[in-house]
Amino acid sequence: MAEENTHKVTRALFPGSFDPFTAGHLNILKRALTMFDQVVVAVGINSDKRGFYDKEKRLDIIRQATCGLSGVTVIAYDNLTVDCCRELGIRHIIRGVRNMIDFETERSIADANHRLAPEIDTVIIPTCQEYAHISSSAVRDIIKHGGDYSAFIPEGIVL
Numbered sequence: 822m823a824e825e826n827t828h829k830v831t832r833a834l835f836p837g838s839f840d841p842f843t844a845g846h847l848n849i850l851k852r853a854l855t856m857f858d859q860v861v862v863a864v865g866i867n868s869d870k871r872g873f874y875d876k877e878k879r880l881d882i883i884r885q886a887t888c889g890l891s892g893v894t895v896i897a898y899d900n901l902t903v904d905c906c907r908e909l910g911i912r913h914i915i916r917g918v919r920n921m922i923d924f925e926t927e928r929s930i931a932d933a934n935h936r937l938a939p940e941i942d943t944v945i946i947p948t949c950q951e952y953a954h955i956s957s958s959a960v961r962d963i964i965k966h967g968g969d970y971s972a973f974i975p976e977g978i979v980l
Contacts, residue, residue, distance in 0.1 A: 833857040833913040836902045839864050840872045842883045843960055845952035847975045849917035852946055859892045866899040873961045886975035903938035914943045919953045
């Protein structure tokens with residue numbers, strides 16, 4: 822009798838504003854792909870906020886950064902993260918942290934999400950030390966002032 826393949830495909834949602842997607846985000850995504858078969862990178866769109874880059878540009882940057890990675894899907898969403906998970910049948914949220922301040926913030930968000938959707942768990946991944954100094958807001962500031970941002974974003978990205 823042939824052995825049955827009982828591998829269950831695991832999926833996670835990696836949500837964020839990604840304005841812009843940084844080398845640190847890519848590090849977290851690659852590490853998440855060692856834990857999950859598929860990761861959906863979900864660009865959160867808040868209609869009350871005007872982003873540095875519009876939705877289409879953010880999606881394009883992420884697609885450029887992830888074009889060589891299998892198991893990655895890139896989407897935009899404008900509802901609660903847990904509702905997006907439910908719509909996609911996803912039970913895990915990936916969040917990256919750079920330091921203890923990020924951790925405390927993410928822990929609070931994870932707790933709120935758990936109260937809203939107890940079936941969905943948050944996995945917090947600390948970034949590698951070499952990326953801990955990178956934030957989207959710092960990258961935006963460098964771009965605004967005409968600085969060289971290339972060391973802070975994934976290789977080959979055209980902004």
